[in-house]
Amino acid sequence: MSALRVGVLAYPGCFASEVFGVPDLLTMATHVAGPDRAGYEVSVVSPRRRVAASGGAALAVSPMREVDVLVVPGFELVPGLDVDAKLAALTPEIAAIRSHAAAGNVVVSICVGAFLLAEAGLLNQRRATTAWLFADELARRCPETEVRPEHLVVTDKGVTTTAAFSAMYDFALELIRQHSGAEVARTTARVALVDDARSSQTPYVDVRLLPQPGNEFSRRVMRRLDQNLAARYDLAALADTFKVSTRTLLRRFADETGQSPLEYLQSSRVRRARHLLETTDRTVAGISTAVGYTDSGTFAALFAKHTGRRPRDYRATFRRARGARHGDTGAGTAQCGVDALTAIGVSGSENHRNESAEVFAVLRPRPRTG
DSSP states (O other), rough: OOOEEEEEOOTTTTTTTHHHHHHHHHHHHHHHHOSOOOEEEEEEEOSOOOEEGGGOOOEEEBBBOOEEEEEEEOOOOOOOOHHHHHHHHTTTHHHHHHHHHHTEEEEEGGGGHHHHHTTTTTTTTTEEEEGGGHHHHHHHHHSSEETTTOOOOEEETTEEESSSTTHHHHHHHHHHHHOOOOOHHHHHHHHHTOSSOOSSSSGGGGGGOOOOOOHHHHHHHHHHHHTTTTSOOHHHHHHHHSSSSSHHHHHHHEEEEESHHHHHHHHHHHHHHHHHHHHOOOOOOHHHTTTTTHHHHHHHHHHHHSSSSSOOEEEEEHOOOOHHHHOOOSSSHTSSHHHHHOOOOOOOOOOOOOOOOOOOOSSSSSOOOO
């Protein structure tokens, strides 16, 4: 098997960390796999002679060339940015992406790099994901795309999109798994301290950072619900508080937010429960009661629906450490050096990974002539 040719498309304003994150992990995988395994031929390419990344860092780039996988990093998408103007300034890059895809090669976007793929027309009639913070914007701009904001990585007909920033490692590990094998991917993840068992970005969503509806009525209803999280949900009483009928309340709230008051209340309760699981020692049953559920089983099911994890699993993953943590010392630490890079296997029990139904369509390089 020949080396897999991976090109990262650098462009003005892209995140430098997303340019080098995938190549760095592939380099580690090459060391782990050893000299007898086909590795990765990685290049940073651009249709421009000079590229400055976000923050002004100059990037050394090579001319565009044929590669098996083209990776498109994200850019600095901040409130108030004119996305249309940003994309219009990247016409050469959009054309390069479109040309690469037309040749039948794999295209991958990291984070909001999905907006460049959308501009190139690659997301039409496909499923896709992006950073949860900008998923609604992508869906608005691409009505023919099925945006899946809960997914970390989505592959559809040779086009792969990922969630924000660190999801580039989820993609890279899947690439390593397909090209170098599962053992190499697992070992690389351990050497790099990268979680290879993630399956969703839902646990990371913080609705307080999402664009807020601009209508006063829904904001007042939300405030009322937030102030009474533990109280029993009573639609009639809520409508009476705002001197409207239940039908009017449901209609106006849905018009302004796209959801029902009960759906908002449930998400708000889960958000509060997440905070308590991360920062307190309270039992799951106690937290369940604190956010309005006397049946902890019902609470656990709702929590899992919203976050993709049961409450105890969520706490184990996201619990904030109190005070300094002391790692184990001894032989286990000593083995974290050169042996870890050269070993192919991993002793001990393996992490169980939720395998995605999606697979990369074309990851092996084509036979070359000449």
